[in-house]
Amino acid sequence: MVENGNNNLHVSRAKKTDEFYTELSLIEDELKHYRDYFQDKIVFCNCDDPAYSNFWRYFQLNFYKLGLKKLVSTHYESTKKSYKLEIIRQNDKIGQLSFMPDYVQTPLEQNGDFRSSECIEILKEADVVVTNPPFSLFREYINQLIEYKKKFIVIGNQNAVTYKEILPLVMENKMWLGYKSGHFWFRVPDSYEEKKTDFKIDETGQKWRRMGNICWFTNIDIEKRHENMTLFRNYIPEKYPKYDNYNAIRVVLVCNI
Secondary structure (H helix, E strand, O other), X not given: OOOOHHHHHHHHHXXXXXXXXXXXXXXXXXXXXXXXXXXXXXXXXXXXXXXXXXXXXXXXXXXHHHOOOEEEEEOXXXXXXXXXXXXXXXXXXXOOEOOOOEEEEEEOOOOOOOOOHHHHHHHHHOOEEEEOOOHHHHHHHHHHHHHOOOEXXXXXXXXXXXXXXXXXXXXXXXXXXXXXXXXXXXXXXXXXXOOOOOEEEOOXXXXXXXEEEEEEEEOOOOHHHHOOOOOOOOOXXXXXXXXXXXXXXXXXXXXXX
């Protein structure tokens, strides 16, 4: 059977190979649409090792440009305690920004799992969460953000909109798609097995996998949601009947939606 991006997702779900590191260019290409939102916000990257994460790197490089109040990152350690790293904005006596913010590293008592009590306490303080959560835990991850009423911008597989835990959130306008979607390459650990397709090793020996149907999910209002759509068909009740249990019409062909 020929493997594609979706097959890689199924492998991720089955074997819990969830370490897919996002390229900085992919992050920049999406977050440029949210720049005004981050002013005076506390950003939490709760699936990101600062030593490797380009989410951390993006916000670190743009900390003052975005006007962040604080940046916090935690990551998961399978067999040992983790830590949190923070960048905290500093103001001088007249309220002006100082040249350098404070960097504070604090040991955690737990392993940095986003579901741990320590990480949940950090989440409660945050204004917005931005990260690439584990694909195999996407349902649980989003439900936690909704439970704690947090704004978010996260990467996932577009097929997630069909999950019984996710579809109601989309239908109720509690989350929607961001700007960018498609097939994207992610760095993966050396331990990941080589594959015949959607896999490569670059000149430095770094392994890469390409994932299909990747998109951004958010609950932050964006201009894209308010753009007028170009319509090319008229609604005919007989051709597009309504569902009995939901106020929507059935369109058989995707190209006609």
